[in-house]
Every structure is written in C-alpha cells, then in structure tokens.
Amino acid sequence: MRWRDRVFLVPLDVALFMTAPKADLPLLEVRNLRTWFTSEGRVVRAVDGVSFHLDPGEALGIVGESGCGKTVTSLSIMGLVPQPAGRIMPGSSIRFRGAELTELSTRRLRRLRGTEIAMIFQEPMTSLNPVYTVGSQLLEAVRRSGGVGQSRRQATRKGVELLQEVGIGDPERRFHQFPHQLSGGLRQRVMIAMALAGEPSLLIADEPTSALDVTVQAQILELLHDLRRSRGMSLLLISHDLEVVGEVCDRVVVLYAGEAMEVGSLPQVFRQPAHPYTRGLVGALPRGRGRLGGLEPIPGSVPKPIGPRSGCPFAPRCPDAEARCWVQLPPLFIVNDERWSRCWLEAE
C-alpha cells in the first residue's frame, strides 16, 4: 500500500505505528508529552501533546517561537523539569532505548545524564564554573563518566583529546585557563567537550548558538554536524531559528504553543510547508540580501497556554482559519510517510 501523496485521518497511535522509523528501534521516542506547570494556582500547559522520534545517528531540530515549549521539551527528556511547579502529566511517554524515562527513579535518571544523554545550553558565557580552570572542569566530567579505574594522567590525556576534537587550538594552554579568559565561542566548545566526555549517544543542544556572533555560530554548527557524523551520535537541536536547524538537521518538529504543528524532513518542510504556521515561519525568513520586501511577519503573537483548551491554538493568527478551527483541535494528519501536519486543511 502506498502512503505517499495521500492524506488520512487516523488516531495518533496508529499514525505512529504506521510511520515507524526505518531502524528497528528509535533511540528516543517521545509520545504525547505533556508537561504542565502550576503557577499561582493556574495551570500553564507549557508542553501539551508533543510527539516525535529520533533515530540513532539522526539530527532532529525543534523550532518554534519563544515560549512554545522547546526548552521544556528538552528538560522533560533530561528529567530536569523544575520541581515542584512542573509536572510531566500521566499518559506522556519518553522512551530512550526502549526504557521509559518518565518512570525511572531520580537516581537512575542521574546516571543516564552525561553518559547517555548530554545537554549543552544557550549561555556559554555563564555555563562554566568561574572558580575552576577549564581543565579541572573537563577532568571532572571525564572522571565522572570514565569509571573509577582511570588515573589522573589518563583522564588528562582524554581531556586534552576532547579539547582537540572540538577544535580548540593549543589545548594544553587552554586546559589551564579560567573560563573568563576564553571567548564565547571557545567556552561553547568547552561545554561541548564536557558533554562529549561521557560518550553520550544523544546530545541535546538547547539554542547552542543564539548567544554567539554569526561567524562563530556557523563554526559551532559545523562542529556539531561533524561530531554527529564522526561519533554516530544523535542530535536534538533546539532553536528559534529555522535556518540554524536547516544547517544541521535531517528532520524538523515545528512547535507552537506547546503542540507539535508539523513534523517532516527538512527539505520538504522548507520547500512545501504543509501547516499554515510553518508557511508563516518560512515566509518570515529573509531570503537573499537586502530584500526586506520579501519578509512576511506572522501577525499577532503566541497565545498564553493558560486555561481550558479549545480549538487550534494557531487559529487566531491563521490566514486560513475556518469555523471548526476555533472549536476542535485538529489531530496530526499524515501528509506522507515522513510527514505529519496538525491542520484541518489536510483533511480535505
């Protein structure tokens, strides 16, 4: 049976089953993730029904405006949702190598961090401890994951190798410097080296380049791309910038107001966005130099995910909104076998 070019309306679980990844088991499978926060008695649905999967060695991008739940999604995977305000709601499922992360004890989750799943953050300037040298922090990361039987010398050698691997020139000198003596790009490289110390099979990069200069940004993205290739590691890249994701990723998840709006392979999403929101995002990209006229901002702003949910969250800003968009949330429709879209337009 051919799925291509046909549109079906199917329940989500069946959809997931039908679009099962090519490899036997995805490395990471997030299904119907809902992470809610309680603040001042009100419930904020930061993430509300996000599903995607990530194959071994694959790079997946998560894009969306600020406040759409990108970071909370990554924190949920890491088991780092701020307690007690935040909670992963029952019915959510995060499977890593087949193990259900939402049911793991804190201790076992902690063992997983740094060794299986590592994460780098947005602010390289403040992500290193100012009172220790680069080397001592790197050693700490190496020794934490390298087992007990490692001598200090071995660990040091591995630390210097890691610095080399992330493209830091003169690693021996950098090893003995303090974070404040390094530039932002170098610090981000050190962060990546620390994340790699545990040989993780999944690296989550939460806005890794947003705080950097454009030239440095390109270098870091290239580094991430190379590392993924050379290490066969999966990459989950979170960014508000479609172009950043476009540099590195194979597939992309478009988040809006805590919900996955569109999932698809990158060229497809770029060339033929299925969802009106994605269309808006792609339309808002500057194409070529000085062609400001080509920019098409999406009118309005992201709704506050507070209070009862009714209809499609994008309906107020959608150019193609119909009557039922305001009443009923569309399910994820399968556009073709690698592509889902949460829009009633696909039902026709």
Added chain:
Amino acid sequence: MDRGQEGLGEPLGPETFLLPPEGERGDDLAPSTLPEVGTEDGGDVRPSRGVGLSLLLPGLPQLLAGQIWLGGALIILWVGLLATVVGRWERVWGAWRGPLDHQVALLALVMALAGVWALSLQHLRRGEAQVGSRRQWTRFWRSFASNRLALIGAGAVVGVCLGALLAPFLAPYDPATQGNLLTHRLAGPSGEHLLGTDQYARDILSRLLYGARISLAIGLIAVAIAVTIGTVLGALAGYLGGRIDSIIMRLVDMVISFPRLVLLITVMALFRPSIFIIVVILGLTQWPQVARIVRAEVLSLREREFIQAGVALGYSRRRILFRHILPNALAPVTVAATLGIGDTIILEAVLSFLGLGIQPPTASWGIMVADGRSNLLGAWWVTTFPGLAIVLVVLSFNLVGDGLRDALDPRLRR
C-alpha cells in the same frame, strides 16, 4: 570587556619596563585605581638590582621606586623583627627549649622574617609572570590596595597578630607577676614601664601583648566555629529548600532573636567561666548571620547556568553543592567572618569586663579595663591603653572587612 582582559594578560616582556606604567594598564579595567597604585607593577625597578637590594633590606627597592607605603611597611616590619631578635637575644635563643608558646613564637618570628623577604622579592618579580590564576588575585589585590583605609587596617591587624604571637619575646615583664607593690603600684608611663603599671604593679604593656593573644584567639576560633556551622546549614537550607529550609531558617530566627549578651551571661553564670565555654558560646550564637548570607548566595547561585550544566552532566547533589556552589559563595562569607571577628572581640571584652569571661590573673583586655575603672582619675593609663587596643583592633578588622567587601563584590558581579 573580554578584549581588555586579553590585552592585560599579555606577559610583560622586558621591553615593557621602558614604557611609562600607565601605558600598560587596560584603561577599562582599573578606573578606580589610584595613580600611585598603578606604579606597583614595578615599572622602574630593574629586577637584578632590585633583588640585590631586597636581599639586604626588603622594601628598599620599593621605597626607591616611590612606593612609600609598601616599602615603608616592609622596612619597618623587617627592622622591628630584627630588633626583636637582637634586643631579646637570650629569650629568642633559649626559645627552643622553652615552653610551648616560646617555641610557637620562635616559629612565628622565623616565618615573619622569611615572609617579609619573600614578599619583597615576589613583588619585584610580579611584573614578569601575570598569567592564569594569578591575574584574578592581582585584580583583587589592586582593588583592595586602592582602599587606603583597608590597607592601614590590614597593616594594623598584621601588627597586632605579630605582637600577640611574639609576646614572649616582646613583653618586657611577665604579665602575671606583680612588681614591687610599694614602689611600682599604679606607676605612670616611664622608661621602665612604657605604658605604666596597674594596681598590682604589673606591667601594662606586657599584659596588653598577652591579652591580644586571648582576644585574637577567641575571635578567630569563635568565628571559625560560626562560619563552619553557618556555611553548612545555610548551604543546606538554600540548596534543599522546602521543609529543611523552613526548619533551619526558623532556627536562625530563634537564635538571632535571642539577646546574645543575656544568653552569654546566663550560660557563664551556670558554668565555671573558661576560655573553652566562651569560645563555644560565642561561636554558637554567631552562626545565624553567616547562615543567612550563605543561604541567599546559594539561592541565587543554584539558578545559574553552570549549575544547570553540572546537573545535566549528571553530577550528584552533594558534588554540585559542595564543589560547585559553595566555592562561589565564599567571598561574602569572608567579609562576614572578618567583620564578625571584631564583634566577637568586643563581646569577649564585655564579658571579661563584667567578670564573666576570662578569669584573673590571665590577662584580657576586658579585665584590664575593669581593673582600672576604680582608679580612672588617678591612673588613667590602666584603662586607657587596653581600651585603645580594643578600639584599634576592632576598627582594623572592620576596615579590612569593608575593604574586602569592596574588592570582592565587583568580582562576583562579573
């Protein structure tokens, strides 16, 4: 800002010495530094000649280079220490086989001499190697040194500490031995007794020097106890939060709300006053301030990105708290501790003054003030000198504390 630091971080080669000192400073970094301090980079002194001079008389090269304060202080210290050795040669020589405090004093003397020497040489060489961790300290030192009052306070603290340690050599008489009660009772300052004698014909200068040991020891140990308890409890409260936080902070409120002096007087009345009890009680009533400071620091530090990064690397909570959060919270603790020493010294003096602290005949500044109270009109020196000593030491510690706060704060904001 980064670029400015890099510029400053260039190792200063020999040719830098030819430049005017202002030229080598990044102007964005030290706007608050006084011009005199700028010359501290040791621009004009040739290292080779400076080292030779330094071996002869530490501080002389600095003095010749126009750094009057540093050079003068080093020379005074050096000369004073040497004068002690020469003037009290028999005591110094016999200290090896003497009682424990004489041995400690000898050790302190040797270390002080070596320290002055090393400081002078180190200061001369500082122009050459300013890489890595040193630079942080250099910047901290510049900021501290630009505060003249703090420097004076630090000098006074060092002087008092040396005086206390070297008391067996410096004191002209035994602090507890009574002189001739007929001829030397309440004798005024004279060549024989520089600061006079008290009503038991004991030498006031000797008692002051030995009293400094008591005051400083009690101040330091009590604050050490307070800092230990306060840091641990404050860190736990700030990091764990929730119920543990509430319990610890209510305990803090409780201890703080209790009038310290009343508590001390009660406890002293219950037990036989001893140095041990005083130190413990002073320490046990001082920790809440430290705990509050540490808790506030930890609360803000644990939200910082590098802590999040540590958590994401799978570090244990203990490791995060003690290896990553606490070292970053130590600056305000240092300030609080320095200021706390002054408070503690005053409290000990008050207790001793009331007769509830150190018991006679041990010399303590509080007791000395109390002893002279009845003869205040006839023999002003008996109260005045220990009183001045208390004021001087407490003021010095407060000046140093203020200087530390000013020097450490910008570093934290970075």
